[in-house]
Amino acid sequence: MNFVSRKLWIVGGMSLALGACAAKNVAPVRYSLGLMRAEYHDYAGARANICDVEPRAVSDELGAVNKLLADFLSSTEQVKNPRSVDHGRAVELLKEATGSLDKVLDVHQSNLREVRKCGFATSGAFPELAKQGTELVEQSRARLTGSTQLLAVKEAQRKWLEEAPQREQTARQTxxxxNPEVGSTDLYYARKYADGHTEWLFCDGHIVRSTTNGGEPTLVSPEGLSARERRKVRPPxxxxxxxxYPAEEIDKQPTSVAGAAATSDVSAASGN
Known part of the structure; x- marks a missing residue:
């Protein structure tokens, strides 16, 4: 071995040793989401080469993160279906994931990209792990993006419900x-819920309600009316x-991002 070859051999060997050492010294990150758990390494952030890590360890790690993402997608599948028994759990899980899962996705995407450069990339389960991982990252990002808007609407809907009694009281006073007379049909306030059903409130305590399925509105009388007062009531x-009642004056619970923004603007203007 000549001097140049010996020098290259030494430098190459040192580089491999340093790379392996750096890979081994990358601190694991333990991530939990609900009851889901996974451990991963940010090799790019630590300037380490994932190809220097023992293939079995890399395979296990990629598989674990893939499983976490698959479970996340499955657990949040009903987030847009309020009638599902899993809806509440899905919303809470998305709230927890917002702001934390993005980092996992970034690192996992980087690891999947870098592992394709490794000598073992085409062996064993790596091709399938890489394919599945890439799809799961894309789907998870889409779910998070959609959830940001969805959670904004959910919060606006909650605030709308919370502040509705005050708006109703203000309208009544206005x-x-x-001492309103029964049968006068003075209408002071109307509200439409996100599920579609609507209420029209009258000064004498009567309420007209419509259903969510487009059925005919019905009149609901207040309790305690005397026989004389009931005779004054003309349902039609x-x-x-x-x-x-003007549709544009109905107090509507937000059902979209634009509606959520409008609700925030109204609350800010009213000082709430």
Missing amino acids: WCAK RYLDAAQG
């Missing part, structure tokens, strides 16, 4: 007489008043 007049 439009109703101190209440139904006509509700039908004639």
Whole structure:
């Protein structure tokens, strides 16, 4: 072995040793989401080469993170279906994932990209792990992006419900007489919920309600009416008043990002 070859051999050997050492010294990151757990290494962040790590360890790590992402997607599948028994759990899991899962996705994507450069990339389970991992990262990013908007709407809907009694009270004080007469059909406030059902509130305590499935509105009378007061009630007049109420004046629970923004603007303007 000549001097140049010996020098290259020494430098190459040192580089491999340093790379292996650096890979071994990358601190593991333990991530938990709900009941899900996974451990991964940020090789790129530590300037280490994932190819210097024992293939079995790399395979186990990629598989574990893939499983976590698959479980995340499965557990949040019903997030847009309020009628599902899993809806509440899905919303809470998305809240927990927002702001934390992005880092996992970035590192996992980087590791999947770098592992394709390794000598063992085409052996064993690596081709399938890389394919599945890439798909799961893309799907998880899409779920998180959609959840950001969804959670904003959910928060706006919660705030709308919380503040609705105050808006109702303000409207009553503005439009109703101190002692409204039963049967007067003075309508002071209407609200439409996100599920589609609507309520029209009258100063004498009557309420017209529509259902979510497009059924005919019904009149609900307050409790405690005397026989004389009941004789004054003409249901068609209440139904006509509700039908004639301007749609643009109905207090609507947000169902979209734009609606959520509008609700925030109204709350800010009212000082809430």
